[in-house]
Amino acid sequence: MPAGIGATAIATVTEDRSDVAVLHLRGELDADTAPQLQATLSQLLERPVPRIVVDLTALKFCDSVGLSALITSRQVILARGGWLRLAGANPFLAALLDTVGLSTYFPTFPSVAAALDA
Incomplete structure (x- = not known):
């Protein structure tokens, strides 16, 4: 189920396991591209127990708009008994998550494989 996110970022959804979706983000997630991310996440949130x-x-x-989209989705996912994990953040994104206090809010992993195995 691929979905595009604006001209500067693209999201692709893959199913590494039948019960887990992997959302691959590329480019920039900002005010221009966050609505498309929210649309993609909304589709994934329709699952009975979303695991992303x-x-x-x-x-x-x-x-901050991109982070807000992820925060809102995580709240919905947790309410439905699922989870959302972040994987493979570059140094800039890892520092951003630390700076705004989200590194403890989101489970973060060095790779998709590590996030799937957790």
């Missing part, structure tokens, strides 16, 4: 790994390996930039 967000692959940040190719994401170069994320602003």
